[in-house]
Amino acid sequence: MTIDWDWIRRNLLEGSIWQATQEHLMHTVIAVGVGLIVSFALSLAVLRWPRTYAPITWVTGILYTIPSIALFTFLVPIFGLTSIFTAQVALVSYTLLILIRNIVAGIRGVPDHVVEASRGMGMTERRIFLDVQLPLALPAIIAGVRVAAVTTVGLVTLTVIVGQGGYGLFILRGIGRRFLTEALVGTLLAVLMAIVIDRGLVLLERLATPWAQRRRPA
Amino acid sequence: MIDFLREVGAWFADPANWTGNRGLPGLLSAHVGLTLASLAVSAVLALPAAVYLGHKRRGGALVVSVVNIGRAVPTFGVMGVIFPLTLAFSATARPLGYWATFVAMVLLAMPPMFVNAYTGVRDVDPALVEAARGMGMTDRQVLTDVELPLALPLVMAGIRTAAVAVVATVTLSAWLGYGSLGTYVFVGFAQRDQVLVFVGGLAVAVLAVITELGLGGLERLVDPLRAIRRRRR
Numbered sequence: 001m002t003i004d005w006d007w008i009r010r011n012l013l014e015g016s017i018w019q020a021t022q023e024h025l026m027h028t029v030i031a032v033g034v035g036l037i038v039s040f041a042l043s044l045a046v047l048r049w050p051r052t053y054a055p056i057t058w059v060t061g062i063l064y065t066i067p068s069i070a071l072f073t074f075l076v077p078i079f080g081l082t083s084i085f086t087a088q089v090a091l092v093s094y095t096l097l098i099l100i101r102n103i104v105a106g107i108r109g110v111p112d113h114v115v116e117a118s119r120g121m122g123m124t125e126r127r128i129f130l131d132v133q134l135p136l137a138l139p140a141i142i143a144g145v146r147v148a149a150v151t152t153v154g155l156v157t158l159t160v161i162v163g164q165g166g167y168g169l170f171i172l173r174g175i176g177r178r179f180l181t182e183a184l185v186g187t188l189l190a191v192l193m194a195i196v197i198d199r200g201l202v203l204l205e206r207l208a209t210p211w212a213q214r215r216r217p218a
Numbered sequence: 219m220i221d222f223l224r225e226v227g228a229w230f231a232d233p234a235n236w237t238g239n240r241g242l243p244g245l246l247s248a249h250v251g252l253t254l255a256s257l258a259v260s261a262v263l264a265l266p267a268a269v270y271l272g273h274k275r276r277g278g279a280l281v282v283s284v285v286n287i288g289r290a291v292p293t294f295g296v297m298g299v300i301f302p303l304t305l306a307f308s309a310t311a312r313p314l315g316y317w318a319t320f321v322a323m324v325l326l327a328m329p330p331m332f333v334n335a336y337t338g339v340r341d342v343d344p345a346l347v348e349a350a351r352g353m354g355m356t357d358r359q360v361l362t363d364v365e366l367p368l369a370l371p372l373v374m375a376g377i378r379t380a381a382v383a384v385v386a387t388v389t390l391s392a393w394l395g396y397g398s399l400g401t402y403v404f405v406g407f408a409q410r411d412q413v414l415v416f417v418g419g420l421a422v423a424v425l426a427v428i429t430e431l432g433l434g435g436l437e438r439l440v441d442p443l444r445a446i447r448r449r450r451r
Contacts, residue, residue: 065382065426065427065430066423066426066427067385067386067387067389067419067422067423067426068386069386069389069390069400069403069419069422070386070389070419070420070422070423070426071419071423072419073403073406073415073416073418073419073420074416074419074420074423076412076415076416076419077219077222077412077416081407081410081412081415147289150286150289150290151289153290153292154289154290154291154292154293155292157292157294157295158292158294158390161403161404161407162407167292167295168294171292171294171295171298172298172393174298174302175297175298175301175393175394176393178301178302178305179302180299180302180303183295183298183299183301183302184298184299186295186298187291187292187295187296187298187299188295190292190295191290191291191292191295194289194290195290198286198290
């Protein structure tokens with residue numbers, strides 16, 4: 001078993017590797033983006049009405065426990081065998097628990113005296129949330145997004161089962177043809193994408209929280 | 219929707235689906251068999267090292283990288299890479315796809331087992347360890363009589379997490395030719411049979427939930443502090 005460099009060169013030139021990269025990235029970005037929006041809305045509900053936290057984490061916890069392939073199959077009767085919705089509804093479901101936990105913990109973790117001081121300065125509750133609590137919660141929120149994104153990149157390798165593209169196609173075909181190179185390329189590129197996104201989010205966090213850097217001794 | 223569920227019901231009512239290699243009991247036992255075998259091997263490989271490092275309170279950086287790498291590597295890809303490499307072994311008694319799935323499942327199960335066991339032993343209250351040493355316990359006794367019992371719930375939590383992940387992922391073995399509950403899913407997709415796809419997913423989901431709840435119950439049972447916690451309540 002050796003690496004078929006010619007296959008790699010051909011697929012690079014013909015653009016199929018690039019196309020799979022775009023598809024894989026698109027699925028990841030949509031899932032994490034929609035997941036973030038939904039999680040944010042649910043987190044606001046939790047912060048406003050704390051009693052909703054238990055049922056929300058319970059439901060998203062169940063979604064998280066259902067195996068991804070099983071979740072795809074449950075959506076098949078609704079959206080069909082090969083639908084982007086079958087893939088995306090499942091992918092988004094998996095991000096919710098991670099994101100909600102981190103958003104809620106991040107906002108709740110802002111020290112009371114900081115919020116009190118803001119109130120004392122005459123800031124409205126809305127301003128306090130947007131200008132004080134949210135920025136201070138950002139490291140926790142981005143930590144959640146990193147876990148969700150890396151997990152999603154891995155899960156997108158399975159959406160090929162419901163007819164979506166991405167690196168999963170290389171893996172699926174590689175297994176079918178018993179062709180090591182193709183499966184290896186799909187796997188390594190998925191790992192690479194996970195690492196790049198993760199590092200990118202770390203960078204974003206540094207840029208978005210300049211005060212955290214200033215405090216650190218040089 | 220009602221019609222669809224009726225068809226699913228009809229599938230389960232058909233006695234033909236309960237016998238033979240492609241019957242539910244046969245595929246279920248193949249699925250569970252591969253799950254148990256790979257979990258056992260992961261436990262043997264991961265737990266002693268984790269307990270030792272936790273006891274010595276060393277290797278924290280290793281744990282972080284194990285978690286991160288484990289999360290970034292797609293298991294389906296690991297199966298795909300190992301599969302061609304294991305074809306040489308397929309002449310052995312195991313069916314096609316068994317070894318590739320087996321190795322991938324061992325790799326999938328090891329990180330959660332390792333990390334939980336390590337954290338469980340390492341994070342035992344240092345005051346308790348100190349007290350145990352003060353009572354004249356040997357290093358070995360501290361480990362077996364203090365640290366391990368207190369870490370047991372977390373060790374079990376790691377085994378539970380790993381078991382649920384493996385039960386879910388063994389499903390993919392069907393694409394490699396090893397009959398598991400995933401066979402229904404992949405055959406269903408190939409034949410555009412939504413009922414069969416759904417049946418496969420349902421079976422895997424039920425098995426995952428049973429694993430989660432069953433091992434979760436066991437976890438509470440082995441907690442040495444359970445009686446104390448209950449009294450406090």
